[in-house]
Amino acid sequence: MKNRSCGGSQPGLTLVELLVVMAIVGIVMVFGVPSFEALIANNARTAVVNGLVGHLQLARSEAVKRARAVTICASSANGVCDGAAAGWGTGYVVVVGTAATGYGDVLRRTGGAGRISIDGRDRTMIVYQADGTSGGSTATLLVCDTGGTAAPRAVVINNVGRALVRDRRDSDVACPGG
Numbered sequence: 001m002k003n004r005s006c007g008g009s010q011p012g013l014t015l016v017e018l019l020v021v022m023a024i025v026g027i028v029m030v031f032g033v034p035s036f037e038a039l040i041a042n043n044a045r046t047a048v049v050n051g052l053v054g055h056l057q058l059a060r061s062e063a064v065k066r067a068r069a070v071t072i073c074a075s076s077a078n079g080v081c082d083g084a085a086a087g088w089g090t091g092y093v094v095v096v097g098t099a100a101t102g103y104g105d106v107l108r109r110t111g112g113a114g115r116i117s118i119d120g121r122d123r124t125m126i127v128y129q130a131d132g133t134s135g136g137s138t139a140t141l142l143v144c145d146t147g148g149t150a151a152p153r154a155v156v157i158n159n160v161g162r163a164l165v166r167d168r169r170d171s172d173v174a175c176p177g178g
Helices: 015-066
Strands: 070-074 091-098 102-111 116-119 125-128 139-145 153-157 163-167
Touching: 015 070, 015 091, 015 102, 015 116, 015 125, 015 139, 015 153, 015 163
Parallel strands: none
Antiparallel strands: 070 091, 070 125, 091 102, 116 139, 139 153, 153 163
């Protein structure tokens, strides 16, 4: 047998090679982690916006299907329309009926969204009539990242009942306090 410990080269990394690799990993982490955080915040915001628009569309279609008003409103954990007491940030529900006629079936219930907040700009509910219109004035729901990483989005519901999403390039899409 041949003795490999004497005079032969050993496979592996030198200290200099190891330090170069660690420096490269450190540089990648410095630039990669903040952009990854922004990616996570943007995805969370987008998920909340898409969910909100989907629930608005559900409320509108159910109002037409049932030929009866359907309300989407701010709600706390108990799943009832409690309006200003909770605000949109703690969640919202889609329910058949209105405050005036009494609420019926709860069609969907959504809890708070962590670091993503929804500001109703003094609107605690949107009521879709049997013809699919939302009536009243145009409603705007701001979807904001409380950490300030993701740009705000606004979900605007016009009188016809159609929801559209606007972004920060529009002058009136700004989160409270920012």
